[in-house]
Amino acid sequence: MAARLSVNLNAIAQLRNRRDLPWPSVRHLGRIALEAGAYGLTVHPRPDQRHIRFSDLPVIRALIDDEFPQAEFNIEGFPSDHFIGLCLESEPEQVTLVPDDPAQSTSDHGWDFIANRDLLKRTIARLKKKNVRISLFADGDAGRAQLEAARDSGADRIELYTGPYGGAYDQPEQQKAIAAQLGETAATALELGLGVNAGHDLTVGNLPLLASHIPHLCEVSIGHGLTADALEYGMAETVRRFRRACGEHV
Numbered sequence: 001m002a003a004r005l006s007v008n009l010n011a012i013a014q015l016r017n018r019r020d021l022p023w024p025s026v027r028h029l030g031r032i033a034l035e036a037g038a039y040g041l042t043v044h045p046r047p048d049q050r051h052i053r054f055s056d057l058p059v060i061r062a063l064i065d066d067e068f069p070q071a072e073f074n075i076e077g078f079p080s081d082h083f084i085g086l087c088l089e090s091e092p093e094q095v096t097l098v099p100d101d102p103a104q105s106t107s108d109h110g111w112d113f114i115a116n117r118d119l120l121k122r123t124i125a126r127l128k129k130k131n132v133r134i135s136l137f138a139d140g141d142a143g144r145a146q147l148e149a150a151r152d153s154g155a156d157r158i159e160l161y162t163g164p165y166g167g168a169y170d171q172p173e174q175q176k177a178i179a180a181q182l183g184e185t186a187a188t189a190l191e192l193g194l195g196v197n198a199g200h201d202l203t204v205g206n207l208p209l210l211a212s213h214i215p216h217l218c219e220v221s222i223g224h225g226l227t228a229d230a231l232e233y234g235m236a237e238t239v240r241r242f243r244r245a246c247g248e249h250v
């Protein structure tokens with residue numbers, strides 16, 4: 001089964017925030033993406049609101065509830081009390097917890113699940129009260145002990161951080177080696193009963209190789225590369241291109 005595509009709207013919001021104007025509209029581009037068959041929408045509201053604003057969350061929630069009830073809303077972020085509060089209000093279908101420091105320019109590493117066991121267990125217990133599926137951001141080379149700790153925290157899935165994979169766009173042999181490593185980590189996660197998502201710097205060009213190593217990949221969340229393509233092909237056609245790259249017959 002092809003991995004489901006969740007369109008990350010961060011870059012759209014970042015472009016919008018350049019001016020005190022309401023376009024490009026996060027809601028409108030999100031609607032186009034869902035109309036084109038994206039399975040869901042992803043946002044990562046960072047503390048400084050550099051792109052997604054806290055006020056965007058109810059707008060996206062309403063878009064899905066009112067017009068695309070089969071779609072999923074995935075909210076990513078560090079489990080601060082404020083972030084958990086935003087998630088409890090928005091009741092997304094999935095929350096992806098990432099170990100980001102507010103000062104980070106982007107997400108660039110997964111959790112140390114063993115060292116953060118208590119924080120993750122506490123957070124997941126709070127979010128599970130709203131029946132939210134929990135995914136935890138994981139390094140592509142996370143070992144069995146780390147993945148066992150992720151499972152023991154109560155998580156449903158991990159999201160494999162694919163930044164190094166995407167960043168090896170001009171080193172084909174390195175990219176193949178990283179894809180194989182990601183596949184091994186995914187296989188261990190599946191053995192432990194964890195679902196596997198993936199995200200960061202994925203593109204139409206690099207998705208097929210990744211998918212070939214992770215046959216049970218549940219979902220990919222994609223923003224930067226997808227938004228870049230949307231500038232050239234338009235959002236609707238870009239979503240169809242990415243769905244085909246995920247293995248869907250579109």
Ligand SMILES: CC(=O)[C@@H](O)[C@H](O)COP(=O)(O)O
Nearest residue numbers: 010044076098106107199200
């Ligand atoms: C967790 C992850 O890898 C991305 O979803 C993240 O949302 C990217 O954040 P920026 O869009 O702020 O770079």
Ligand SMILES: NCC(=O)COP(=O)(O)O
Nearest residue numbers: 199200201221222223224
């Ligand atoms: N979790 C990854 C995501 O949502 C988007 O990452 P990117 O495609 O913007 O690198």
